[in-house]
Structure formats: C-alpha cells, structure tokens
Amino acid sequence: MTAALAGPVAVTGLGALTPLGPDVAALTEGLLSGRSGVRLLEGEQWDALPARLAATVDLEGRLERLEARTLDRVQQLALVAAREAWDDAGTPAVAPERLAVVIGSGIGGALTILGQADVLREKGPRAVSPHLVPMLMPNGPAATVGLALGARAGVHTPVSACASGAEAIALALDLLRSGRADVVVAGGSEACVHPLPMAGFAQMRAMSTRHDEPEAASRPYDKGRDGFVLGEGAGVLVLETEEHARARGARVHARLGGAGLASDAHHITAPDPAGSGAARSITLALRDAGLTATDVGHVNAHATSTPLGDVAEARAFTLALGAHRPAVTATKSCTGHLLGAAGAVEAVATVVALRDSVIPPIRNLDDMDDEADIDAVRVVPRELVHEVALSTSFGFGGHDVSLVFLR
Amino acid sequence: MTLTQTDVLTGLAEVLDEVSGVPADKVVREATFENDLEVDSLTMVEVVVACEERFGVRIPDEALENLRTVGDAIDYIAAAGVPA
Numbered sequence: 001m002t003a004a005l006a007g008p009v010a011v012t013g014l015g016a017l018t019p020l021g022p023d024v025a026a027l028t029e030g031l032l033s034g035r036s037g038v039r040l041l042e043g044e045q046w047d048a049l050p051a052r053l054a055a056t057v058d059l060e061g062r063l064e065r066l067e068a069r070t071l072d073r074v075q076q077l078a079l080v081a082a083r084e085a086w087d088d089a090g091t092p093a094v095a096p097e098r099l100a101v102v103i104g105s106g107i108g109g110a111l112t113i114l115g116q117a118d119v120l121r122e123k124g125p126r127a128v129s130p131h132l133v134p135m136l137m138p139n140g141p142a143a144t145v146g147l148a149l150g151a152r153a154g155v156h157t158p159v160s161a162c163a164s165g166a167e168a169i170a171l172a173l174d175l176l177r178s179g180r181a182d183v184v185v186a187g188g189s190e191a192c193v194h195p196l197p198m199a200g201f202a203q204m205r206a207m208s209t210r211h212d213e214p215e216a217a218s219r220p221y222d223k224g225r226d227g228f229v230l231g232e233g234a235g236v237l238v239l240e241t242e243e244h245a246r247a248r249g250a251r252v253h254a255r256l257g258g259a260g261l262a263s264d265a266h267h268i269t270a271p272d273p274a275g276s277g278a279a280r281s282i283t284l285a286l287r288d289a290g291l292t293a294t295d296v297g298h299v300n301a302h303a304t305s306t307p308l309g310d311v312a313e314a315r316a317f318t319l320a321l322g323a324h325r326p327a328v329t330a331t332k333s334c335t336g337h338l339l340g341a342a343g344a345v346e347a348v349a350t351v352v353a354l355r356d357s358v359i360p361p362i363r364n365l366d367d368m369d370d371e372a373d374i375d376a377v378r379v380v381p382r383e384l385v386h387e388v389a390l391s392t393s394f395g396f397g398g399h400d401v402s403l404v405f406l407r
Numbered sequence: 408m409t410l411t412q413t414d415v416l417t418g419l420a421e422v423l424d425e426v427s428g429v430p431a432d433k434v435v436r437e438a439t440f441e442n443d444l445e446v447d448s449l450t451m452v453e454v455v456v457a458c459e460e461r462f463g464v465r466i467p468d469e470a471l472e473n474l475r476t477v478g479d480a481i482d483y484i485a486a487a488g489v490p491a
Contacts, residue, residue, distance in 0.1 A: 066428040130452035
C-alpha cells in the first residue's frame with residue numbers, strides 16, 4: 001500500500017448519539033432548528049449541587065441487556081455511534097489488519113469508578129465487579145469499538161480533555177496518510193453526568209447556573225453567558241484513504257483535508273487569553289491542508305459558553321485568519337459541552353454543513369459580546385457556499401486541535 | 408434443613424441467566440462453564456459472587472479451580488451452603 005504523507009482522506013460514514021437525539025439525522029435537525037438538549041437534573045442526588053444543568057442522552061433500548069452489562073456508559077455510547085457510522089459507510093469490506101480505531105475520551109469510565117467505589121464501601125472488595133478495570137479504563141470505548149468491528153491495525157485513545165475527540169480524528173488522518181490503515185473509525189465519547197464531576201466543575205466556577213432557564217443556559221458569545229453545560233454523547237466518523245473509498249465505490253460525505261495540533265503552555269485550565277496556541281493550531285491545520293485563511297467559509301467553534309474561553313477563541317480566529325471572517329456556529333449552544341466527545345460530534349456537524357451547504361445557527365445568541373469579533377450565524381441557518389470548513393477544539397491542559405474539512 | 412440439588416440447580420440457572428444470558432435448558436450437570444456455557448473467567452467471578460450471596464456459601468479460589476462443570480458447582484454448594 002502506498003502512503004500519501006499529505007492530502008485529504010474521505011469521510012464515508014457518520015454516527016452521533018447526542019442530547020439532540022439518537023442519530024446524525026436528529027443531530028442535524030436539532031441544530032438546524034436550534035433545539036436545546038439541556039435540562040435541569042431533579043432528584044435528591046442533584047439537589048445540593050450548585051450547578052445542576054445537563055444535556056443527557058437516551059440510551060434506552062439501544063443495546064441488548066447482556067451487551068450493556070459489562071460496558072460502562074461511555075463505551076455504550078461509543079458503540080452505538082460507531083455502529084451508526086459503520087452502517088452509514090456501507091459496512092466497508094476491509095481486511096482487519098487494515099482497519100484501525102481511534103476513539104478519545106476526556107474522562108473514561110467515570111460512572112463505573114464512582115459506582116464501584118460505593119460497592120466497595122458498602123459491601124467490601126469481594127463484591128466489586130470483575131469487569132471494573134475494563135469498564136473504567138479510558139481506552140475502553142476504543143477497545144469496545146475495535147472488538148465489535150474486528151479492527152486489527154491498532155486501537156488508540158487520545159486523552160486531551162475536551163480536545164480528545166478532535167485529536168482522535170487528527171490521529172486517524174496520520175494513520176491513513178502513513179499507510180498504517182486503509183480505514184479508520186475515529187471519534188470521541190463521554191459519559192460523566194454524575195454529582196462528583198459536576199461538583200468539581202462547579203467548584204471551578206466553570207458551569208452555568210441558569211437553573212430557571214435550562215434551554216437558555218448554553219449561550220456561546222452572548223453577553224449573558226455564565227459557563228458551560230455538561231453533556232454526554234458520542235460522535236464517530238469513518239475515514240478512509242481516497243483510493244480505498246474510490247475502489248469500493250463509497251459515497252463520500254466530505255473530506256478531511258488537514259489537522260493542526262498545538263499546546264498553550266500557559267495554564268492547566270485557563271485558556272491563553274491571547275488565543276495564540278489556538279491560532280497556531282488553525283494556521284497549522286490550514287497549512288497541512290495546503291490552504292490559506294481566505295479559503296475558509298465556515299468555522300464550527302469550540303465555543304463552550306464560558307466567559308473567558310469564547311473571547312480567547314474569537315481572538316484566535318483574528319490572529320489566524322486576519323481580516324477574513326468566516327461564518328461561525330457553536331454546536332454547544334444546543335448540545336451542551338460533550339467534553340471528549342465534543343470535537344467528534346462537531347466534526348460530524350461540520351461535515352454535514354459542507355455536504356448540505358447549510359450552517360446551523362447559534363442558539364441563545366441574543367446579545368453579542370463586543371469582545372468577540374466574529375461573523376456569528378444567528379437565529380436562522382445560513383447557506384454555505386465555500387468549499388472549506390474548520391472545526392476547533394480546545395481542552396483543559398492547553399490542548400489545541402483544529403481540523404480542516406473540504407467539500 | 409439443607410439445600411437440595413434441585414434448589415441449587417434452579418438458583419444457579421437464574422444466576423447464569425442474569426450475568427451471562429445462558430438459557431436454563433443448557434444448565435445441566437454435565438455442562439462445562441468455560442466451553443459449553445461460554446462463561447469467561449471474569450464472568451465466572453460474577454457467578455461465584457452471586458452464588459455466595461444467594462446460597463450463603465464461601466467459594467474460595469482454591470475450590471473454584473475444581474468447579475469445572477455445573478455438577479461440580481451444585482455438589483460443592485449443596486454440601487457447603489444453607490437455604491436462602
């Protein structure tokens with residue numbers, strides 16, 4: 001197999017299990033209509049939390065009982081989204097040794113760790129599940145998908161907080177270009193809606209407390225934004241070399257043209273206020289794709305709805321793109337923040353926007369923050385005429401990942 | 408009052424259905440956990456823990472090594488256990 005160390009790869013399959021619904025169609029419809037997946041968590045275990053908004057996924061009936069019982073929820077979400085993507089790609093005939101999986105997660109099997117810690121405390125060590133370790137390990141979602149699809153070219157798990165899903169797609173691009181695989185199933189998964197992580201994020205003062213208006217809580221770039229809303233879900237793409245896609249006559253949604261990775265070295269959680277690392281990731285991604293700023297017609301921004309993050313990212317756009325102002329959307333205004341799945345779900349949304357030539361609006365953007373000098377898509381969808389779109393993802397730890405998709 | 412072999416067989420079949428989806432009609436004395444019932448080593452630990460709770464027995468790892476078939480498990484539990 002010849003390796004092409006540059007150039008695009010084909011996106012032939014899409015899968016998404018999100019707070020907006022069970023599949024990519026529900027995600028697309030939800031984003032275009034500006035629907036919110038956010039709700040107030042009610043019940044005794046949530047009442048004491050200072051921030052108790054979340055965007056959750058309905059998994060009911062998606063997996064057989066026996067299949068689900070030894071999988072953490074983060075693995076279950078990944079498996080469902082991967083099956084959708086794999087079916088969408090037409091279940092490619094590929095040698096197992098040429099099929100790889102890269103599924104990132106920010107936190108891994110958090111619900112298993114926390115649930116089994118309760119079991120240990122209440123019933124002792126002999127009651128702890130023998131499935132604990134494979135359910136809590138961060139590579140669990142990737143391993144689960146790899147087993148389900150019989151992938152033998154490698155199964156990988158980038159862990160870079162909220163950039164994990166995007167980093168997985170960047171790594172998949174490397175695997176395809178370097179000739180280590182013909183097809184890569186790539187994405188991210190996250191499931192940590194639980195009082196402990198939520199208390200931790202709340203202690204960072206990172207989460208919205210707009211409890212009286214859950215559907216208005218995630219409001220990127222709006223002056224009234226007060227933090228992000230925790231979400232759960234999974235997004236998966238089937239990527240393959242253009243040669244492989246062509247040979248099997250695969251339908252191609254769009255192409256992944258390049259990726260750019262950088263790191264801030266500024267602060268463990270706070271974004272670099274100048275947005276320089278984020279900007280470098282954009283510049284590197286465009287260079288990797290052989291493009292320049294003016295080629296970019298659309299950006300699916302990381303835009304989490306935190307006061308600091310959104311403005312820093314807007315500065316990064318100006319740094320990297322200059323006076324050129326592409327149409328910006330913010331998926332998290334509808335889905336909440338899916339952490340390690342966010343970059344993958346937003347990559348799916350970006351591919352769909354290119355394929356269908358339409359950009360979804362940013363929900364809840366009523367009063368634009370003057371500090372964010374961007375061309376935001378508001379209220380109604382906008383036609384996308386350009387051939388190039390960016391998706392940006394940034395994570396605690398100072399991880400910056402930008403992906404360039406092409407029609 | 409002691410556990411009968413039938414009590415244990417019924418209980419064990421329920422445990423196997425719960426943790427591994429094994430159909431009750433496959434749970435017969437001659438069936439081996441590993442090959443006939445496809446119970447892997449992790450799942451076998453779950454079976455042991457569930458049986459310990461259900462039958463009030465303790466099945467140490469040394470004993471587990473000798474519990475190859477359903478019949479082995481029934482005999483061990485019926486000898487060591489107490490009714491629920």
